[in-house]
Amino acid sequence: MKKRIIVFDTTLRDGEQSPGASMSVEQKTRIAEILENLGVDRIEAGFPVSSPVQFEAVRGIAAVLKKTTVAGLARCRSGDIDAAARALETGKFPMLHLFIATSPLHRKFKLKMNRGQVIEEIVKNLEYARKYFDLIEFSAEDASRTEPDFLAEVVAVAIASGAKVINIPDTVGYAVPAEFGRSIARLRQAVPELRQVQLSVHCHNDLGLALANSIAALENGADQVEVTLNGIGERAGNCSLEELVMTLKVRADLLPFSTGVVSELLYPASKSLQSITGLILPRNKPIFGDNAFVHESGIHQDGVIKHRETYEIMRPADIGRRVESLAMGRHSGKHSFKEKLKQYDIKLSPEQFEKAFAQFTCLADQKKEVFDEDILSIINAVLGHYHCGCRLVYFHVATGKDQIPAATVKLRLEKQEFLAAATGDGPVDALFKAIDQALNIETRLLNYIVQAIGWGKDAQGQVQVEIEKDGLVYFGKGLSTDIIKASALAYLQAYNSAVLHVAKIKNKENKNESRSVVAG
Ligand SMILES: [Zn+2]
Numbered sequence: 001m002k003k004r005i006i007v008f009d010t011t012l013r014d015g016e017q018s019p020g021a022s023m024s025v026e027q028k029t030r031i032a033e034i035l036e037n038l039g040v041d042r043i044e045a046g047f048p049v050s051s052p053v054q055f056e057a058v059r060g061i062a063a064v065l066k067k068t069t070v071a072g073l074a075r076c077r078s079g080d081i082d083a084a085a086r087a088l089e090t091g092k093f094p095m096l097h098l099f100i101a102t103s104p105l106h107r108k109f110k111l112k113m114n115r116g117q118v119i120e121e122i123v124k125n126l127e128y129a130r131k132y133f134d135l136i137e138f139s140a141e142d143a144s145r146t147e148p149d150f151l152a153e154v155v156a157v158a159i160a161s162g163a164k165v166i167n168i169p170d171t172v173g174y175a176v177p178a179e180f181g182r183s184i185a186r187l188r189q190a191v192p193e194l195r196q197v198q199l200s201v202h203c204h205n206d207l208g209l210a211l212a213n214s215i216a217a218l219e220n221g222a223d224q225v226e227v228t229l230n231g232i233g234e235r236a237g238n239c240s241l242e243e244l245v246m247t248l249k250v251r252a253d254l255l256p257f258s259t260g261v262v263s264e265l266l267y268p269a270s271k272s273l274q275s276i277t278g279l280i281l282p283r284n285k286p287i288f289g290d291n292a293f294v295h296e297s298g299i300h301q302d303g304v305i306k307h308r309e310t311y312e313i314m315r316p317a318d319i320g321r322r323v324e325s326l327a328m329g330r331h332s333g334k335h336s337f338k339e340k341l342k343q344y345d346i347k348l349s350p351e352q353f354e355k356a357f358a359q360f361t362c363l364a365d366q367k368k369e370v371f372d373e374d375i376l377s378i379i380n381a382v383l384g385h386y387h388c389g390c391r392l393v394y395f396h397v398a399t400g401k402d403q404i405p406a407a408t409v410k411l412r413l414e415k416q417e418f419l420a421a422a423t424g425d426g427p428v429d430a431l432f433k434a435i436d437q438a439l440n441i442e443t444r445l446l447n448y449i450v451q452a453i454g455w456g457k458d459a460q461g462q463v464q465v466e467i468e469k470d471g472l473v474y475f476g477k478g479l480s481t482d483i484i485k486a487s488a489l490a491y492l493q494a495y496n497s498a499v500l501h502v503a504k505i506k507n508k509e510n511k512n513e514s515r516s517v518v519a520g
Contacts, residue, residue: 002258005248006224007241008137008200009035010044011273012057013073014238015228020464020475021277025057026383030346031276032061034269035229036068037345039260040241044097044226047073049083058084062091071095071137076125085132096133098125098163102154103142115150119157126161137200138163144170144180152190159191165198165224170213173206173236181216188221200224203239205231210239211247218257229273230281230288242266242287242319250313264320268344275376276383278464278477280451287319328375330364340372346379356382363460366481371454377462377479389496390439392488393417399427407431409488411438428487435491443495444468450483463490467498474498 012028012035015021023031028045035043045061046054062070070091074080076098088094100111100121107113113121122138129136138158143151155166168187170180184201188194201217201224203210214225231240245261270288274280283290293316295301303310316322328336337357341348348356359378364370394410407430408421420438424430432445447466452459461483465476474497478489 002252002256003223005218005222005257005259006042006198006200007040007244007259007261008042008044008071008224008226009040009228009241010202010226010238011035011228011230011232011241012061013044013046013071014202014226014234015230015232016046017234018232018237018277018279020466021232021279022475023057023276024383025053025060027276027380028057029060029064030383031229031273032065032068032070033347034272034345036065037262038241038265038269039262040068041260042069042071042095042224044071044073046087048087049074049077049080055083055087058087059090062088062094066092069093069095069135071097073097073099074129076100076121078125078128081125081129081132093135094133095135095137096129097137097139097167098129099139099141099167100125101141102151103145104147105145106142115153119154122154122157123161126158126163130162135165136163137165137167139167139169139202141169142171143168144175144183145172148183148186148190152187155187156191156193159193159197163197165200166194167200167202167224167226168217168222169202169226170204170210171202173204173210175203175213176207176209177212177216180213181220184217184220184222198223200226202226204234205236205238205240208236210237211243214239214244215247215255218255230270230279230285232273232277232279240287242270246287246314246319249318263318265345266319267316267321271372271376272344272346275373275380278451278462293321328360328364328370329368330361332360332364332370337375340375341379344372344376344379348379348382352382363481367456367458367460369454369456373453374460377453377460381479389413389499390492392485392492395431395434395485395488397427397431397484399430405430407434409434409438411435411492427484431484431488432491435488435495439495441469441495443498446473448487450486453479461486463487465490465494467491467494469495469498472498 032043045058048055048058058072072084072087074084074096084096140151140154199222201214201222203213225244227241227244228238229241231237245259245263248255248257249263281288295304295311300311334357337360356378390411390413393412396408399405404423405427406423411418418438420434422430422433422437424433446468449464451462453462460479460481463478463486467474474494476490476494478486480486
């Protein structure tokens with residue numbers, strides 16, 4: 001008899017914390033729907049108190065999901081708990097994820113609290129949270145570097161104070177499998193009350209051991225594993241959903257655990273997430289990488305042709321990967337476009353559909369074959385729909401051997417137009433300088449990445465930029481068959497999000513001011 005484990009997905013919280021992975025509310029909602037369809041049990045939708053976008057995303061997701069538990073993160077602070085409660089009030093199955101750091105390093109340098117004070121905080125905040133929530137998960141942050149006796153005390157106190165799920169995170173990805181497994185077994189022995197609640201683990205991949213540690217924890221009695229799709233997350237990422245699901249499936253002979261995840265939906269889900277975040281997976285990534293089912297050496301090819309199992313432990317179809325994904329073209333009509341959306345479980349409003357289809361036909365006119373990746377990027381642009389802000393009206397770039405690269409741009413912000421020209425080290429440099437001049441701004445370019453989306457010489461280029469403005473970092477993405485245009489779009493998106501951020505802060509300050517006047 002297999003034990004049905006709980007899959008807690010934190011793609012939208014821990015995953016979204018990866019540099020470059022931030023998503024709009026609409027994009028997060030889309031991913032949440034995909035994850036629900038995939039069959040994960042719990043979705044951590046965000047950290048409501050941390051920003052208005054996070055709050056709205058958690059609220060929107062909680063309102064939309066039909067069968068999945070939606071969790072919001074909170075520190076041991078009443079303001080955090082209040083925000084999570086407000087964000088989740090419309091949800092069918094709300095859950096609070098409350099955490100505090102417990103390791104000596106975190107206690108001393110981050111919290112400046114001793115053991116007793118940490119315990120007090122846990123009791124006080126769990127009590128406070130219980131007035132809103134029935135289902136509360138408590139996490140002892142940096143548990144794997146916490147003294148075992150203190151961790152046991154923390155866990156016992158959290159259970160006595162009403163936590164229904166106890167999560168043991170390897171926050172910094174420091175544990176190794178045998179050690180982590182032993183610590184889970186020891187904890188279960190030391191705290192018999194754990195039998196009345198669910199025991200969870202949350203492993204990071206700094207040493208590439210997140211999956212191995214999670215499996216070791218399951219073998220030692222864990223009931224829940226926290227994961228992210230594509231393994232995205234802080235630093236080197238989290239235990240990846242697809243690796244966990246497929247390991248349990250492929251090694252069912254050894255591992256007596258099952259999940260509710262429909263593995264055949266994994267690959268389209270991964271593609272959607274890659275398209276939305278722009279975090280494209282390396283070719284050799286387990287399960288999802290482009291090379292995961294490619295056999296190069298002659299001996300391997302020969303073996304696979306004779307009998308696939310000689311070199312394949314799973315089939316592409318097991319994860320919903322179609323080898324012959326049909327490319328679309330200018331003759332593909334609305335019907336086949338709709339079919340394609342269905343394949344990726346994409347739901348659009350009629351208005352969004354028309355917009356996406358118009359962009360698709362436009363692209364199909366420019367390139368011979370339109371690949372799934374292209375379509376996902378179009379959908380992403382339609383859904384992403386960052387606030388418009390400053391728009392590109394016109395650009396011209398001149399470059400060549402023994403020439404000084406020069407760029408001219410015309411931008412529009414509401415009814416005003418800005419025109420500027422500049423030279424640079426290369427066409428992109430000249431273009432960015434011209435944009436800076438037109439908008440009279442100063443930014444520092446931290447990162448610039450160009451990636452081909454799809455295949456062939458006419459593939460679209462996706463450009464991602466990371467800029468620093470007034471000490472803060474902003475991201476932007478642009479997509480076009482012309483990489484110079486994609487660069488301009490990406491740069492403007494980053495600039496627009498910087499402007500939006502400043503506007504929000506000002507708005508908040510104004511509100512606070514007016515509030516203090518009223519309170520006054
Ligand atoms: Zn984490």
